Every structure is written in structure tokens, then in C-alpha cells.
Amino acid sequence: MDRKQQLIFGSAYYEEYLPYDRLEQDMQMMVDAGFNTIRIAESTWSTEEPRPGEYDFSRVDRVIDAAQRYGLNVIVGTPTYAIPHWLAKLDPDALAVTAAGRNKYGPRQNMDISNPTYRYYAEGIIKALVKHTCERPNVIGFQIDNETKHYGTAGPKMLILFQRWMKERFGTIEKVNDLFGLRYWSNSVTCFEDLPDPTGAVNASYALEFAKFQRILAEDFLLWQSDIVKKYKRDDQFITQNFDYEWILFPDGSQGGYSGGIQPDICHYKSARAMTLIGTDIYFFDQDRLTGREIAFGGDLMRPLRYDNYLVLESQAQAFKEWLPYPGQLTLMAMSHLASGACGVMYWHWHSIHNGPESYWKGILSHDFAPNPTYDEIRRIGQELKQLAPKLAGLKKDNRIAIVVNTESINALKWFPTDGGLSYNDVLHWVYDALYNLNIECDIIFSQQQDWSRYDVLIFPQLYCAHSTVVPRIRAFLERGGTVFATFRSFFADKHARIFPDCQPHGLTDCFGMTYNQFTKPVDVTVDGVPAEHWMELLKPDIAEVKAKYNHRYWGEYAALTRNTFGKGHAWYLGTMVPTEKLQEYLLEMLEDAGIQPETSLRWPLILRSGVSREGRKIRFLLNYSQEDQTVASPWDCIDLRTGRHYRVGDALSLGDWGAAILEEDTP
């Protein structure tokens, strides 16, 4: 398929899980819904290899055959994230030992991905499946594994691998004792073989190093799968993976959770190397709580991994009962994915499961397979995307602002959380959401990424662990005129989460023009009339300008927000957490230093995203994340690609509840 002309549209399809044969009916309903692609097989190992080495791809073949007949493309997933019971029986060590003990058989993602038996049979099924399917004309790509992470594998054999890895990296054990502070509470050792089981560790640096080793294992596992697939696949077939996010359980105890921020258990930046097409799944509250922020966040994180379009491999149809979308919401979601640079939208999944752990994570079809309002709306989206594809496929963005993150920081702050259970991702989203509310687009990039030259503004929310190159690169960025905005707890520790023994913020006191060495929990403290919460650093400005102070009997002498001129640039530092609205004010003021201001006065719930089409036209998405009708005076001369209606500047532009307009700029 020509991804320059087409948008991928479809769903996961598991013929294996059907209660009766209805393949032809399903295919017809998919075609009616404007589908062009299905994703299959990624969790069906026991069906494909019922006994060790005995392959049976008949069900895969049936589905590819039928898809071919109905004109549907297929993404074939390797089934390695759910092992057959015979594998666990053959080698009990195939089930991972985690900090909680030996996993039981039953769930997916329970295996030790370092286990040789697992790797042996995984290699077998990957090879066999890819060889079996790669010549099929409608197979357009492969998904390797699914939502890959390290799954906490931490058994005795992992310890040995870890000890060897540590030896390779650090050479002498004294270096390890020093670097990780192992002398504390008598944890120092005299040889690498004596390094203790990290699952008992109370030393955060040591435990975090093991977590890094676990992540590298997961990253290597994906590269290993990718290499196997590459040996067999056709050149025109892509390799993708389904990146997920930190899964946050619903605070109100409802079933399931949502894509709540960057993933702690694998580094997306490093594992992107294993893919030729970035894939992801994004889930979130909808109904009254639909905000679009997770869609935008996911896109702004995925897109810069390659600075290219990415595929939404899974998105919600009916999903949990709490998520049954209101009329129009599915359309709004689909348009929002495209607005963020997705090259396609696939749903999880076609039909609801009749027994299993995910029976109440409903698909497009309910358990009765009959059309329903969800199917009907997806059908309308499918028809519309066929029309829009030539305009929207290959949309590009060029953002000047980046939020800088890393996986070390999210993990380190799980050990040393900010007050009130405020996680790394909470603070990241606090910053992200402020920009989102202001309709200021940004990229989310990893601190290891070397090239910051495309950006004018870098924002560091709680970048607790500063890799050794980050500080000099920030200095250089400021010197050449960049604008930096950092929050509390940034640059506090090195990449091993060892707290820096010099003045805070480490290596940047002259850049920020201030320092601090005490912090406390804010109780009845205000800043600019709003409450300071969760954390407060007692900033002592040297040359920095004080933009805000704490209001408190004893802490009133300290600064909360500072701004400093360094080189040709400006460095802002915020020592506490303020309400989002106040943060928006601060960010707007900071952006002035970079000469950036929002394109319009539109604010959330009216969301504006834009890009440049392959034809070089500016495309704007105007998205109404509310149940109120909205009318604005058009700031542009444009045409709504969905309705064909033209607008001149100042014309009334109306959006119904949860409505979306796609506005192509008029060429004069």
C-alpha cells in the first residue's frame, strides 16, 4: 500500500478467539467500514505451535487468504509475548522470577525474556511465521512482540548476567562500591560475584542500575527479533512494535487504566532502532473526561523518535464500560491522532472476547457481533478517511519547543517520590498539559538525543538524572541563544541517581543565576496568590531575576521562580508546583524570551494542531473537546476538508459537541 496516499485504517483481528466460524461475515463488515488493514496473530503462539516445534499456520493462512479476497492488508504480529503452557512445562525457568517470586502460568508477559529455552522457541516461531507469510502480497509489515518491557525478570540467572555486565562496565569492584555508595549499611563487596540480589536492595542507585540492565535486556530483545524478521521479510514490508506508556490505574478504582506518561520499563528512544515504522497504542478516559491530552502526548513522544509519521496500532473502540464513547467522540479521536502526525488508526479490537481476562475490554463489535453505534461511527470514519487520505497522509510538523525526558528519572523518582504520590509522569503531564491548553505544540525528546539544534526552547520537568553530557549541552544551548525552563528536582543526580555533591542545580548555578541547598514540603504557602504544592526548593538568587517569591512566615525570603540571562539565552527555574493556570502564565512569559507566542487566542477545550501536507499546504485541525457547541471567528482563509466549506478570515466557524474541522490553508 502507498502510505503517501493512504491512511492505514483497521483493527486487530483474532479469528482464533471466535466462538464460531464467521470469517466471511467479519471481512464483509470490515470492508463496509472502510478498513484497509488488519493486524493478526500477535498473541496466538499456542495455536500456531500447539506442541514444541509443530507449527500450524492454517488459521493465519485462512485469515490472510480471506483478507486478500476482500482487499485487506495484513500486519502479522510475532506471538512471543504470550507463551504456550508447554514452554513453561519444558523449562520452569521460562517463567520469570520477579521481586514478588516465581510467576505463575496464565497471564501474558510472565516469561523471562533472558531465558535460553524461551529464546530458542521464540526464534523458531518467529522464523517459521515470517517465512510462512512474508511472500503473501497483502502482508505489508510485521509487528515484533507487543508492548515489550522487561516484566521485572530478576531471578538467580539474571543476577549472574547482571554481575558480568557490571564487571564489563566498571572493571573494578571498588569503583562499584564507590559509585553506588555500597558501603552504606555494609553493602560493599570485594568481587563482582558477591554483588547481592538487587531485588532486596535498599540502595536506590544499585537497584536502579539493575533496572537499567533489565531495560537493556528488553531493548536487545527487540533488536534481536527485528534482526530475525529482517532476514526474511520483503523490502517493502515494515517492522513495527506497539509502544505503550506507563499504565496508570484509574484513581476511582474503575476497571483498567490509561496511558499515563513515558514508559519506565523500556526506553523508547533506544528501542526505536528495532523498527522501521514506529507503532503505538494510546488509551484514555473519554465520555465527559475526554480531553485529547493523551493522544497529543503520545503523538508528540512517538513522532520525534524518527521525526516521521507513526502508526496508532491500537486505539479504543468501546473498551471499558466507562469508556463507551459518546456520539462523535470516535471521530474526534481519529482526527486527533491524524492531527498529531499518525499515518493511520487501528482499533483494538474487532470483536469482544467471550471468555478471558479481557471480556470486558470490548472491541468494535459487542459479543453479539451485530452492528452497533460504535461500529456505525467507525464505518463513517472509514469512509471519510478514504476521501481525506490524499490530503492528510504524510503530514509533517516542525516544532521549535521540546520537553526533555529520560527513563532514568522516572525510575529514580519512584524511589524518592515527590510529596503526595506525585510521580514523574504527573509533573511531566503538568507541564505538557499547560502547553497543550495553550495550543502550543512541542516535541517530547529523550535527553540522550544529541541534536538540539532544531529547537529554540527546552523544558526540563523534574529531569532528576542528568547524564554527564546534558549539563554542558544546556550551557551551549543557552550560549547560542536558547531558552531553558527547568522545574524543581532537575539535574539533582547523575545517571546512576547518585546525588551530586556540589551546588544545585548541578553545574548550572551560573546559568540559572541561583542556587539552593534546602527544600521542604509546602504547607500553607502561596506564590503569586496561588498555592505552592508538593515540593518547594528554597531558591537563593545570585544574579537571577526573582519572578516570584514564596509567601510564608519563615520561607518568605526565598524565591520560587527565577529568570537569568546567560550567554545569548535565558534560563528559567521554577522551584515548586503551582496550579496549571499559573504555570501557563509563566510559560507564556518564558516563551516571549524565545519570541514564541500562541498562534491564536484559542485555548482548550478548543484544540488547534497543525502541520504541512505533502503538497506543502498548511493543514490545521480544530478540535472541540467539549460537549458545548463552539463558534469562533476564523483566523484564516481556509477550506474545511471534511465539509468542503470555505472560510474567510473573520467568518463564523462552528463546531458541534466533540466536533472536528480539518482546515487547509487557502493559497492566495
Add this chain to the structure above:
Amino acid sequence: MDRKQQLIFGSAYYEEYLPYDRLEQDMQMMVDAGFNTIRIAESTWSTEEPRPGEYDFSRVDRVIDAAQRYGLNVIVGTPTYAIPHWLAKLDPDALAVTAAGRNKYGPRQNMDISNPTYRYYAEGIIKALVKHTCERPNVIGFQIDNETKHYGTAGPKMLILFQRWMKERFGTIEKVNDLFGLRYWSNSVTCFEDLPDPTGAVNASYALEFAKFQRILAEDFLLWQSDIVKKYKRDDQFITQNFDYEWILFPDGSQGGYSGGIQPDICHYKSARAMTLIGTDIYFFDQDRLTGREIAFGGDLMRPLRYDNYLVLESQAQAFKEWLPYPGQLTLMAMSHLASGACGVMYWHWHSIHNGPESYWKGILSHDFAPNPTYDEIRRIGQELKQLAPKLAGLKKDNRIAIVVNTESINALKWFPTDGGLSYNDVLHWVYDALYNLNIECDIIFSQQQDWSRYDVLIFPQLYCAHSTVVPRIRAFLERGGTVFATFRSFFADKHARIFPDCQPHGLTDCFGMTYNQFTKPVDVTVDGVPAEHWMELLKPDIAEVKAKYNHRYWGEYAALTRNTFGKGHAWYLGTMVPTEKLQEYLLEMLEDAGIQPETSLRWPLILRSGVSREGRKIRFLLNYSQEDQTVASPWDCIDLRTGRHYRVGDALSLGDWGAAILEEDTP
């Protein structure tokens, strides 16, 4: 004893646990309290068999002897629910392995009831005890075990038994893979010996099948005990068991819990076969929170197991500190048990324990053995029951309304709970309580029970799992003129909790005249001016009459309550949860279809229960579940059997706080 003339009255008595010898004093105090029966021995295995095979029944003998002298009958309990330590030492596997690992020695009910060593010694002590005591004239019956359940036994040997059982039932493994949806996440297997340990299962249907196997084990265990006892006991001696209920922990964190609904871990319907006299224990909040609902519920569940009187083997005396009864409450409770059809009331237990896990679950006597207000009130009850027995023994009921339940549904909904932690029993009690508040008596029956001919109305609260015969029987019931009332989530899955792949409600869309295939969580939704909560099905009436709709911007087009005429009958369906008061309105309207209305306008806290005495007279219990005095105009010509006072219709009939009247209908 002649249970046609006498009501059993007494308590459990554990001479073994006394801190000093006071047998004679206790007996005298019991006789003074009007006791005629004690229950002994049911947890004292280590005393009766201090070493393997060495029996010592001297303490049992002492107590039976003394009871004989004082004119007290004895129920002898087999001690099998608390194993001696030597048994756990002899065979470590006697302690069950559950999903949480191997049980430790210490608590009761920690054993694996499938363990052969346990069974061998259990058989020994049962035989020896029954042989030793069955000839004693004052031994009137035996209790087999106590509050029997499967206790979660799930070790490696249970797995083998389960695999064999599955093979016997299903024959081929493909049938199992299909039926239980094992292909999901690669859980399918190729032979029965490969079926995985269900304690790790994420497949609800598979895990629930194992739970059923566990329940059958418990049911078979009771039958096995019953068969042993039957070999030795006299014909006039009964066999009973102490059925308990789902034990719900107090929501406010207080010590203990209460009898909160049907029991998930054994099926009372199936295990009733092991008994000649149904026995039960019922516990609940009292003081300001005494409502009588658990007493009524327990009776309405126990009585239909045999359509006969049942014995309350345990009820609360002082119990937890939170439960110390107000003056009059013990009397009200005793009368309420009789009002539900109990043939006797026994307390747990005689004296408070001086050290042990249940020291603060106090008996009739406090730790000082002195008379106290609790003893004094029980003494008055005992004297009164002697007088009332000829009138009240053998009371019968003939209810036209049944609530239909099954054990599969309660377990399935633990996997797929309704929103907000609302359990099966919560919904069951919601429906039951509505009837109770209206003073409409009902039976609670199991869906497997074949004979529905005695009922005019069947109510199905969340009957999630519909056995294959249920649907055709409902159709037939409606056709012959019955009235059916079903709530949300009924008939959704088969007995294996596999969701039906056809239209909902499965097999009954024409009966209910509506269908639905989407449901959501109600947020800010009202129905008839009251909030809809926890669950809402988007009902699409076909031929049904819409009795209520949802009030909501997006869901307003769907029905919440429907009524349909089918055959000669009427079928009601309620798709959401409304406050109890509103449910009462709906039920009253529904009952009109069956020509039923409450006998009086009395409502909770004034409770009216009635039955027919052996003499054929209508007996009404009027119970005041409040601390307010209550006066009503008597709707009947009657005599209060407690006071001897006669009432004519319209006479002022007064009840003090927590008062009870027993009104025999005047024969004209």
C-alpha cells in the same frame, strides 16, 4: 425430643475450653435459662484424639452425662474442621496449598479436604465419636463438620484431580480449548495433563471451573461424612450442618463481619442432600443498626432447601463489643428467627474464651461466668419459648414469590464486578431488602431447582450465569402466566461464564421484548428523578413497553425499565440500579401483574412475617425494628400469644422499642 411440640433452645458448650471445672454450675445456669439442648465437640479433635488413633472421649462423656442429669439434649459435632497438629506433622500436605501458598498450622479450616491422610483420620474420629455417643438417649442429632467450604485448596495434587475430572466431563481437549476460550493469550493445550495450574489463570471461565471443582469437593466431603454417620446413628437422630453465608467484613473496619449473602465457596442447594435437618448460623450488626434483614434473608434461603423448618445452630449473644445487644434486641432476634420458620435458636456460645482467637467474640457469659444482662434476657426468652412452643413449633409458609440465585453467578461476578465494588450479594440484597421493606415474603431458590410451579413471580437479580435449562424454563413460566422481573447482567453468560455470542438477554429477547448490546457506567444519569448507578444497559425496546428511560444528553434515547407481555405472563427488565425506594415502586407495580399486593400498609421498620401453625392457624409476627415505640390500628382480629391480649380490627396495637408481638388469628 418432639420437635412438633418443642422449640430447640440452647447454645454451643465447650467444656474443653474452661479455665477450671464448673460443669455443674454451667448446667444449672442453662437449665435456669430454659435451655433444652447444647451443641458440643465440633472443634475439639486434639482433645478427643491427642495422638494418632488414641481416642479419649472422657470430656465428651462428662458433658453428655451431666446434660442427661440436667435434662438437656445434646447435638454432637464431628470435630473435623480444626485438625490436630500431629496430623499436619504426619503429612505436611494435610495443610492445603492455596493461591496464596501453603497454609500454616494454627487456624481452623486450613486443611486440604482432598488429602488422603486427612480423610483417613477424619473417618477414624467420625466413626469413633459417633459409635461412642449414638446410643446415648439425650443425643438427638449429629452435626457433620462446621461451616464447611473448600477453603481454597489448590495444590499440585488438586491439579491432578482437576485434570482427571475435566477429562471425564469433556472427553476431548479441543472441546475444553473451545469452551473455555483457552486460545486467548496462548493458553490452549493438547492434552488434559497439560491443563495449567488454575491459581495462575487469568481466564475467568477456566478459573471458575476449578472453583466449581473445589465446591464439588466440599459438597462430596459433606455427603461422605453424612454417609459415615448414617451407618451408626439411630433413626431418630438427625444429621445437620452449619451453613454459613458470604462473610462480609465490616465496612468501617470494626472487628469481624456479618452474614452478607449467599455463600460462594459451597453450593447450599447441592450439599443440603447431606442433611436431614438444615442448620445455619446468622450474624449481623445490631444496636442501632439492627434491621432484621439478615435473619429474614437466611431463613428465606434455608427454608426452601427442604421447604421445611430449619435450625439456627448459632446466633449472637454478646459477640463483638459493637454488637452488645440493647435491652429487648435478643428477644426480637429470637422471635424473628421463629417468624422465618426456624425450629429453634441456639447461641454461640455459652462462655467467653479466655485465650484464643475468639476471646472477643463473647458468649452468653462474659469471662467472669457471672449472670449479666445478656444471660438474663436469654433466660426470659427461654422461659417464654417453653410456653410458646406448642403454638410455634412446625410453623409453615407458602410463598408465591421467589428470588432465583446461583453460585456460578456470585463467583463469576467476582471476576467481572459491577462498578464501585458492587458485588453479586449487594445486588441480591438490594432486591431482597426492597421486598423485605414492603413486608412481602419470598423464597430464595437456586436456579438448578426444577420445580417453579409453586411460584407466581420469579425475580432474577444479576443471574449472570444461566444454566442451559433456565432460559426454556423461564419461557414456559411466562407462557403459563408467570411474572418475571430481571435486573441488569442477567442471562449474560452460560454456566461456564462464557458470554453468549447472540443477542442479549440471551434467548429471551422476545420474552422481554427488547435487546441491548452496549452498556456503560452511569455518570450524572437519572431515571424517574432518581440517580442511576453502578451499571447501565442501553435497552432498545422492540415490542416492550418503556416504563422508564434514562435522562442524559447522550443516553436519553435508551430505556431503563421495560415491561412486556409474553404468553399469559409478563416480563420486566431493569437495566440499571436505582435507590431502594424506587425499586420498591417498580416491584409493587410488577407484582400487580401477578395480582399480589402487600397485606397491609405496614413498612419497615415495622416488619410483618406470617405462617400457619400446626393447628392450621395463621400466626403473624409483628416486629418493631426501631427504638421508637410504635402503635398501629390492628388490621386483624387476633390474640398476642406473648401477652394473651386480644385485639379486634382497629384496636390500637402497641409495640415498645425493639418489641415483638406474635399474633394468632382469631377463629371466628
Add this chain to the structure above:
Amino acid sequence: MDRKQQLIFGSAYYEEYLPYDRLEQDMQMMVDAGFNTIRIAESTWSTEEPRPGEYDFSRVDRVIDAAQRYGLNVIVGTPTYAIPHWLAKLDPDALAVTAAGRNKYGPRQNMDISNPTYRYYAEGIIKALVKHTCERPNVIGFQIDNETKHYGTAGPKMLILFQRWMKERFGTIEKVNDLFGLRYWSNSVTCFEDLPDPTGAVNASYALEFAKFQRILAEDFLLWQSDIVKKYKRDDQFITQNFDYEWILFPDGSQGGYSGGIQPDICHYKSARAMTLIGTDIYFFDQDRLTGREIAFGGDLMRPLRYDNYLVLESQAQAFKEWLPYPGQLTLMAMSHLASGACGVMYWHWHSIHNGPESYWKGILSHDFAPNPTYDEIRRIGQELKQLAPKLAGLKKDNRIAIVVNTESINALKWFPTDGGLSYNDVLHWVYDALYNLNIECDIIFSQQQDWSRYDVLIFPQLYCAHSTVVPRIRAFLERGGTVFATFRSFFADKHARIFPDCQPHGLTDCFGMTYNQFTKPVDVTVDGVPAEHWMELLKPDIAEVKAKYNHRYWGEYAALTRNTFGKGHAWYLGTMVPTEKLQEYLLEMLEDAGIQPETSLRWPLILRSGVSREGRKIRFLLNYSQEDQTVASPWDCIDLRTGRHYRVGDALSLGDWGAAILEEDTP
């Protein structure tokens, strides 16, 4: 050092944990801060003995050398509370098995202190370290271990030791079956070797006896360490230990906890024998929640162990972020420790740790080692204490009131908690705080302590377990004219937590002139216009005077507070919990019976503590535990030792926020 002329002032110092060599700088900063003492080495075993039997005290030497040069004394701690990994590897049993399973390596205090391998190597390092350092002139004492407790050790070998210990104590197994009520639920056995693993016990008495065995193990362990040290140390060197308290987690979920009451896992009274100088650490909320109560409580518990001054080995500097002290609070804390009879104040710890579990338990210095407000205030305190030492060193108290506690009661009430999670220590603090608020000083003593002759008033808050001698001693105390005040749940059970089978309060019904045998949870009950909460005993006065009754429809006939004259004394009994203000009223009224009244009308937040200096002068500490300035009319002719200012009776005496005055009585 002459502890009659000097106050110990300093901190823990861990050169081993420094990220770079800064020994000289640290020493200089300490000297500048007025330090005279540092504590070293108590958790650095792996540094001192990197391989079994290979000792390396070079870092200890370096620090002692430097300290010598800078005029600092050293307390050397044995490092036995944090084992090296090689020890866990050498003997896996060195890691304790607790009720939760085998400990992992990593944390401190994870070992089995009964393990022979642990004891062997512990003896080795203790001997080697003490021998190596005891001749150093500036080593003034040794700390044995740290915050020693039993750490829940409960493995199979502990069971064997326990069975033997039980045999030695009780002789016959029948006595054990009787005493501990083991027949309950078939737990009785026929030989000591069959006594079951107490970690599975549901019998509280049995489990509590094992807990006592565990405590004795910990107490013996300290004596054993002490004996080893005594063999080598100089006569002028002291032996101390760092007693801690029950560690209560912060109710709001903040990091860490606080010293919340007496320690359940070791008996301070018994283990005080192992020391020549009582040492302790005390931690608590500060900032807005600083009350001083934990400081006073700790002092009042430590001081009577020897009726001598004690050393505060650890107190908070910056600690948790929530605890960063307000200006002046560190000074107030230091003065308060001295006001309670401390002979010195040491901080934990010098510098914040750069990686490890306690990185955010900050020391005097932040991670940057730079001076900061905390260091600056400690420096001012150090200078001041040098001046004050001749006046304050050796301060004595002679309190007439004692609160009587025991460790059995705190543990027993964990099994049978008072309603609402109210712990033994909560009730203890409720009583203690009432006295503290009233500025009435008391001792806290253990019930085993035989000599009550120095007291006029004894208070028993929930003394649930009454040792056999307690009751006769109370009778004698009353007879000779003493005043007794007991709360609910006192004298209820024996020292084995076996509930007494006679009338309550056991053996004291004539002393109190009342009895009770029922109790309940108070719901909507008031006493003297305030709510009764958590527990209520239904007191039935015989000859006692009713001081207060319950106000409740059903419980109104019972007394809540009684007073009785017995012998020459008076016995008060309070059957429920009332707000602290009401308790204060009751206590004041009770104290009148003993002729005691508060010295002044000052109440918390103005705290008054006093003692007699070595010179025989009365010294009063006036402490302002609030952020309001306070001015009072001086009740005394005195001089403020801190300011040199003289006051005559009636002069205005002002204290700033968190201020402290030390007032020496003027001699006429």
C-alpha cells in the same frame, strides 16, 4: 570528658560514606559548631571486615586521629546491625526467616540474631574493634549495636529454641495446654517438640509468648555484646545503646515516621542492664506540628531506667523535607532535651547521603556540604551550650507521679485492638499528653519495677496485662495512701494475655469499688457533655463514688468514671476515652487526692520543665511551642541563663516564637 561539667554535643559521622575526602574540612566545621563528640562506625561492618576475618580499621583510625587533632571525643559503635553480604552468603540462615518468609539481603536488621554464624563473626568484629580503639584517649565510650530489636526472627531453628525454652519454664506440656488455652480449635499437643510454629498461631497467648521469647533473645544479645565490650574497655569508658520507640508511620503518608511510644520489640527496662549510660534517639514532626511531646515522653521514659541523665544519641537536623526546622526550632529542641534530663544532644547525621536508602533523611549538611541555616543554628547552639554546661550538666528531677507501662500490654493489644485502630501507645500518649499539657512532670516506669515508694500517684493507661505481683502492690500502694488512676482495659489479663476468669478489674474490685462484665463500642454516647469514644466499659459501682455517667438511651445507667477510697488512698477508674481536655479535668481532680497541683497556670503551648542543678539550684525551662510571641508575668525571682536577664515575680517575661528561657531560681 567530665560529664559533670560538660554537655555532650555533636553528631554521627560516617567518613566511609563520603563521596570524596573531606575529613579535615568536616572536622574544622564541627569544631566551629561547638562539637565535642562524634559517633562513628555503627553500620560499617563491610568496610571494617571486607572478607571474613580480615579486619581493616584504617578508616576508623583516620577519623579517631583527626578527631584527636581537633579535640573531639569519639563514641565507637559496634557495626553489628548491618551485616556484610559475605556473611549472608556464608550462612544463608544468617538472614532471618520471619512470618513473612526469608529476609533478603540489602536492608539493615535483616539478620537472625540467634544464628551461630552471625554471633561468631559479630563476636569477632566487636572484639577486634574494641581492642583496636579502646586505648585511644579520645574514645569516651562504646555504643553496642543500634536500635536493637528482635526483628521478627522466627525460622525453624528459633522454633526449636522456643520449644526448649518452654520446656524449661513450664515442665509439663499439659500446663502449657492449660495456660495457653491450646485446646481451642485443636491446637493442644502432647509433647514440647510438637508445639507448632507460632508464626501461624491464631492463639494470641501462644503467639505473644513467642514474641516474649524473641524479646528476651534481643535483650540477651545486648547483654552478650556488653559483656564482650566490658572485657576490653577502659573503666572511664561508657557503654551505651540507642533505644528507639515504636516507629509510627505518618498518617498522611509522608516519608518516614516518628517516635510514637514505647517499643514493642524489646523491653527497655530489661535491656537497660546492658548499659552504663542510657542512650536514645527521638524523632518527631516539627514545623507547624512541633509540640515537644515526643522529646518529653522519651526523656520521661529513659531517665527513670537509671534515675539518671541519659544521652540523646540521635536527634533530627534537616531530616525529611517535611521536617526542615523553622528558625529557632533546633534551639528549642535542644533546650527541651536538656530540660528532660539529657546529658547531651547529638544529631543524625553530619552529612546527607548521596546514594542509599536514606538520601532524603538529610543531615546537618545538605549534599553540597556547604553551610546552611541548619548548620548555622546548630553552630549557635553549640557555642551557647559551652557556656551553659556548668549550670545544666547533671540536672536532676524527683517526680512524684508515674505512668506504669509494660511491653506485654502493647503486644497483647495489637492482637485485640481498641476500636478505631487505637493502639496501646495512642492511649498511653493520650494520658501522657494530658499531663504534659498541664505542665505536670511524671516518670514513665515499667510495671516490673518493684520500688514504687518514691511516687504518690500511679497512672495505669490500658495496663492490659497485669503481672502477678502488680495487683497486690497496687493494693499496698493504696493502703499506704497512694492515689491510683486506671483507664479501661487495665488488669484484664495476666502476663500471658490470658483473660482473668474472675470479676473485673481483676483482684481490684474492692479497691475501685466497682466492677463490670460488659463493654461495647460507644456510638453517640457522651460523658459530661463530651463524646465517649473507642471503648466503653459498663461500670457498675458498688461502693465507689460515680464521678461521671454515660449519656445514652440504653447505657445511661452505667458509670464512666468512678472514685473510691481504699485504705488511706484513692482509686480512680475511667471506663472510656474522652477528649484530652476532659481527661485533663479528671486528672487535676484526681491529683487533688494526692495533694498535687500544677505549679503555675501555664499550659501548653507554654511548657514548663524543671530540675535541680548540681549546685542545688532549681532550674526551670520555659519553652514556647508556638509561633506566637508569648509574654507572661514571671511567677519567680530568677535569672535567664541564656540572656543573663533577671526577673522579679510579676516581671514581664517574653518569649519569641519557638523561644526558650532557662531560668535559674534566685537564691534569696
